[in-house]
Amino acid sequence: QGCFSLIDALLKPKEGWGLGPPCCPLPPATPRDALQERLQRFAGAAQTDLGCVFWGGGAAVLGTPRWGALPAADSAPLRALLPPPPGGALGAGPAARDVPVFLPNSSPKVPHRLLLLRLVPGVGVALLCGPRPSLQHLLTQLVPQFWGPVLEQLRGCARPCAPPLPPEVLG
Template sequence: MDEEGGAFLVGVATASGLPLFCRPPRPQVPFPLVGALHGVHLFGAAAGAELRQAATPTAHLGWAGYGDSLTLIGLSPGPAPARILDSAFGAMVLLLGREQLLPVRNEERLKRELRGCFPLLDSLLSPGGGWGMGAPCWPLPPGPARDALQERLRRFAGAAGTDLGCVVWGGGVAWLSTAPWGALPEADSAPLRALLAPPPPEGALRGGVAARDLPVFLPNSSPEVPLRLLQLRLLPGVGVGLLCGPRPSLQLLLTQLVPQFWGPVLEQLRARPRPPPLPPQVLGYLLIHRGRRQSGILKGAGPGGALPPPLRAAALRRLLRLLEPQICPKSGGRGPHGRPKLCYLALPTHTGCCLLRPELTLLLLLPPGTPRDPLSPTALSALSALGHG
């Protein structure tokens, strides 16, 4: 495992066993280890068994095969569910398209093309990148100001000939989108959010290079036909993104549509506050709202005795498994009439708190020994900070 607690991802051509990539590149996973891990997976398949996960005293491993020609192997200090591998595969499809990946025709060529996916893969594999639990971001909370900006975004996207648009603050910390963008499946929206987080170099209304125009494939909705992803930086820390077809031209956007729609509200965009900070005792969170996940690992040291940041994502996943009977009971309900419920779990290294509401689950990672009484106010405060108060 790497020293910062991140995960490793290895891509292997299934038939030949040739490693296609290893992320992150340092420290490099030894080739004999890659061969052994791939061989174990092939041996299981030959025996009619599908090997998905395994664990050693120091690491958790996961395998996933795609199209009988590409195998992804994940190694992490915490459990490595298929969700992490599927997120990585979705990121690769987003930038290359399914036809370019599957089946693997030319291994050396694919190795070169996969290099363009490395920055996105590295961001997803980092401890702060979601670890397959969901991208760390906050949708803006409801209110008149948000409604006005959302209507402006809708008209801006319509003028560009699309209904798929979003505004991003703080490198993806805050988020606003049109209704069709918000309705995209999580398999499409999660890698898009990660891709849009790094802004273009300068503001679209301040001259200079201010945009990115690149083809993308939606892993779930359009894995073989590319769309255009246009990303425009309006101000430092504020950008707008569009998914569209061959029109409009980038020049039309920069010279006409951006000044027309966003010029009048620059000060409002600049002054837009970030969502309220989470309570100081929160070490990490996982929010599941209508099947969509978003998560965050707080990088602060926390109170004395708190888990260090590299171990918090794994602790969140363990809490999710332990509290799953409460979150998804076999009876199919969350208590009578779907009433809100608060669950907690006290462990030697941390405390877990789970707030259940109809269509919403919030899981908080807290320091060990956290008293029971303040859990409810803490959960409600965190929920408000995440835009669901």
């Protein structure tokens, strides 16, 4: 039963593993350029150029240029892992996960680290890194430095993604 939601996500028509878009539209009133610049500076400080911001259930809404250029075979497993960590895992601060991932094309034998950080409920950031930085450094130094000033703005923009159900089912 623990795998059912992953299997469902992989099999969704036009949204499943490797079939969905790498990024979905940003929620209205979100400052795209400022968010893009902040993401790129954050990724650079974390010694990577692979990162994305995701909303709701894990749809990437904004990525670094290199994240957007990943081949479909590499981006598909990453999209399947993007749902944010559960809230409250680290008290009032952001929840986080550090997941080893093999990329079928780019790195089939050496794992990268997929760092998933929940900034506010419904909004997270993901980085694909090597052995550095540590998750502790991200949480105590880089997240407060880069995302702390805009947490309230992100909270105001956050909205749950619409469920993938036809309107007649939703009522």
